[in-house]
Amino acid sequence: MKVRRAGSPRTPVRWEQLSPWALRPSITGPVFRPAFVTEIPQYLQNDVNGGLLAVGARTAYGDACVNPGGYHLATEQLNKMLAFDGSSGRLTCRSGVTLKDLLNFSVPRGWFLQVVPGTMRSTVGGAFACDIHGKNHHVQGSFASTVSEIEIITADGQTRECSRVVNPELFWATAGGLGQTGIITKLTIQLLKVESAWMVVSQVKTRDLDHTMTASESSDWPYSVSWIDSLARGRPLGRGVLTLARHATTNDMRHMSPSLAPFPDFRTTRISLPFFVPRWLTGSLTWRTLNGAYYGLHRTSTQPFLTHFRPYFFPLDGVSHWNRIYGRKGFIEYQIAMPAATASAAFREILERLSSSGNASFVAGIKCFGAGNPGPLSFPIKGYTLAVDMPATGETQALLLRRLDEAVTRGGGRVYFVKDSRLTPSVVDAMYPRRREWAETVNGYDPEGVFTSSLVQRLRLRS
Numbered sequence: 001m002k003v004r005r006a007g008s009p010r011t012p013v014r015w016e017q018l019s020p021w022a023l024r025p026s027i028t029g030p031v032f033r034p035a036f037v038t039e040i041p042q043y044l045q046n047d048v049n050g051g052l053l054a055v056g057a058r059t060a061y062g063d064a065c066v067n068p069g070g071y072h073l074a075t076e077q078l079n080k081m082l083a084f085d086g087s088s089g090r091l092t093c094r095s096g097v098t099l100k101d102l103l104n105f106s107v108p109r110g111w112f113l114q115v116v117p118g119t120m121r122s123t124v125g126g127a128f129a130c131d132i133h134g135k136n137h138h139v140q141g142s143f144a145s146t147v148s149e150i151e152i153i154t155a156d157g158q159t160r161e162c163s164r165v166v167n168p169e170l171f172w173a174t175a176g177g178l179g180q181t182g183i184i185t186k187l188t189i190q191l192l193k194v195e196s197a198w199m200v201v202s203q204v205k206t207r208d209l210d211h212t213m214t215a216s217e218s219s220d221w222p223y224s225v226s227w228i229d230s231l232a233r234g235r236p237l238g239r240g241v242l243t244l245a246r247h248a249t250t251n252d253m254r255h256m257s258p259s260l261a262p263f264p265d266f267r268t269t270r271i272s273l274p275f276f277v278p279r280w281l282t283g284s285l286t287w288r289t290l291n292g293a294y295y296g297l298h299r300t301s302t303q304p305f306l307t308h309f310r311p312y313f314f315p316l317d318g319v320s321h322w323n324r325i326y327g328r329k330g331f332i333e334y335q336i337a338m339p340a341a342t343a344s345a346a347f348r349e350i351l352e353r354l355s356s357s358g359n360a361s362f363v364a365g366i367k368c369f370g371a372g373n374p375g376p377l378s379f380p381i382k383g384y385t386l387a388v389d390m391p392a393t394g395e396t397q398a399l400l401l402r403r404l405d406e407a408v409t410r411g412g413g414r415v416y417f418v419k420d421s422r423l424t425p426s427v428v429d430a431m432y433p434r435r436r437e438w439a440e441t442v443n444g445y446d447p448e449g450v451f452t453s454s455l456v457q458r459l460r461l462r463s
Helices: 037-045 100-111 122-128 168-174 209-218 252-257 286-295 309-313 322-326 341-355 393-410 425-431 435-445 454-459
Strands: 014-018 027-031 052-055 071-074 081-085 090-094 147-152 158-164 184-191 196-205 223-226 239-249 305-308 331-339 366-367 383-391
Touching: 037 071, 037 147, 037 184, 052 122, 081 100, 090 100, 100 122, 122 184, 147 168, 158 168, 168 435, 196 209, 196 252, 196 309, 209 223, 209 239, 209 341, 209 366, 239 286, 252 305, 305 309, 322 383, 331 341, 331 393, 341 383, 341 393, 393 425, 425 435, 425 454
Parallel strands: 027 071, 052 071
Antiparallel strands: 014 027, 081 090, 090 184, 147 158, 147 184, 196 239, 196 305, 223 239, 223 366, 331 383, 366 383
16 A cells, blocks of 8 residues: 655654454554644545545444554544533534543533443544444433534535534434544534532342343433343343433432532542453353352442442443453454344343353443434434443354344344444345445445445445
């Protein structure tokens, strides 16, 4: 590949080691880091053999955030807050702003992101391109529901404004479109008014899968997620701990902990995993022991208590390099969404197969989903989502997961592209029936296929 210096002399091409959060695949590739939005059209005018992919913090677990044989345009220097209306909570910023930086800015002013994933390290551009979801999808929907406008530079170098009214087909093709419509440069986001940085939290211990799903569905709390023991078998299969939460009001704080400041200068004790855990320590026996101990520590239910939003929404952010716990070969998160009518049977089959084969770990959960949005590749559908992490082990595991894909497809479900690195093209159209509609829109704005990624090529998404 011939790599040219592109754009301004201040932003040369650099060769870097790149990988998603799950550590697979790991590649070496050329990276542009524009300091200004005005430099981006210059990159598009240069020879980008192998295509181009805009990347943020690369917190996607799968290969949607790497482009082997091609270029990467990193947005981390495009990280400015552009406008904020403190009376309405309307914020405009560049796409490279991280959720952490946005929350550090907005929370002391009494505003919170309406939808957050499990990490603050993601960028807002990446959150929109992946149309991430949180613990409140059943109430709020996904990240795109909070974004009113975006600015995107398409393959022809043109800057286009998009919203639900202006260029709506490009707006929705970009929401969950995995960076294939262009380079997002600006977003306008509607924030949520809050009275404190604290959460009111309650927990319920569940007996089995049916209890877990029933308790989740019947809850009227805005935030809801169930940790499950993914290695339990027999009658307790699917047992877990349901955690419910809402933003604490000043009245809550007055009654529950009057000495706490509503918006404290919160400091977390951050630890780091400085090495890859040996594979022999990450077998199913280890995870069964940890799961059993964690489940046993919880009472049947708890009285509501207060906790800061950071440990509630982002517990794993307190451990740097926690992805090393699965070893050098990385890990797989198998995340699926299923309609309510088929979710219980599908989850039971999947958990039984994963548990009996030892393909699971401590990190597993179930959440309720509300209705999806108009984005053709947006992941959530009304029903439930199940996510299970497991160390990557090889072909036997790959064969098992392909069989699970078939069960998911039969039940009208889908796998989350953002967590995927091993799906095959044969199941894509069944899981995402509007994929061809999406491809037609994307190819209309990028007929020469400038934008691409490992996932797009592997699944032939644009064909």
